């Protein structure tokens with residue numbers, strides 16, 4: 001991040017400007033360093049035109065607008081959100097309604113709690129300045145933080161409008177939970193307990209985790225706050241060293257925005273099961289996801305009535321792909337058709 005006017009005016013002579021890294025960058029490195037590295041490399045090419053992220057941004061923006069409009073009164077914000085949801089851009093409106101339909105009701109559950117912050121960027125220092133580097137700060141933006149009647153307890157809400165349904169176990173282990181709780185402690189030093197809710201706004205379900213920062217969670221009196229700090233620091237190390245290791249797992253590769261650039265998606269990598277079965281399986285995990293994405297493109301094309309042929313016109317998919325049948329069984333070829341005709 002660039003040097004600010006404040007940095008230029010007040011930082012001591014010779015001191016390097018602070019550096020900032022946001023939660024989502026670190027999260028990608030924490031999930032799979034190659035994913036984090038490739039997102040950084042291909043940032044400009046990844047401008048997204050897909051419907052789902054646009055829908056998600058709309059739901060987030062509207063929720064923020066509702067809380068600001070209602071002057072932080074949750075009940076009024078809920079009414080505003082419900083009222084305005086159907087006024088989305090007409091091309092995405094049906095999907096916006098599906099994605100955000102439960103949020104207004106879910107918010108009502110917290111109507112007696114006062115709003116502390118809504119989509120406000122918070123930062124916490126993780127590494128001090130050195131002679132060669134500025135201080136490193138982590139930045140994150142909680143969707144909503146609410147006060148409770150206990151000074152050491154707050155509520156954090158994060159809305160998720162996608163298809164993934166988070167569970168309580170996910171809520172506890174999410175990297176996002178870890179960064180937000182750790183960063184909020186810097187803003188509100190008196191807090192110890194955070195009730196963290198992920199609102200699955202599409203399905204109407206809630207994933208919940210109770211975080212106690214002072215709780216001992218590991219050996220040598222390791223507290224939850226220290227465990228969060230270490231986890232974030234390990235992700236920082238991967239980010240700083242531009243680590244490119246690929247850590248493929250089906251659930252990571254399924255949502256990977258840079259799969260097409262992944263070294264494991266390179267068809268020229270030799271595949272030798274006998275020599276390295278582990279690498280073979282790594283490659284298979286990524287290839288399996290690639291195949292699913294190709295299948296979706298073919299199915300979508302066939303849904304419009306198109307028949308898609310291969311170059312030699314001897315294999316094709318047609319609108320039978322619309323039906324739920326095994327993908328490979330849908331691939332037609334002249335050889336198979338001939339066999340059927342001749343009754344072989």
Ligand code: SF4
Pocket residue numbers: 032034035038246247248249252253256257258259262263264286
């Ligand atoms: S496709 Fe999988 S292994 Fe490759 S970068 Fe993405 S998450 Fe990592």
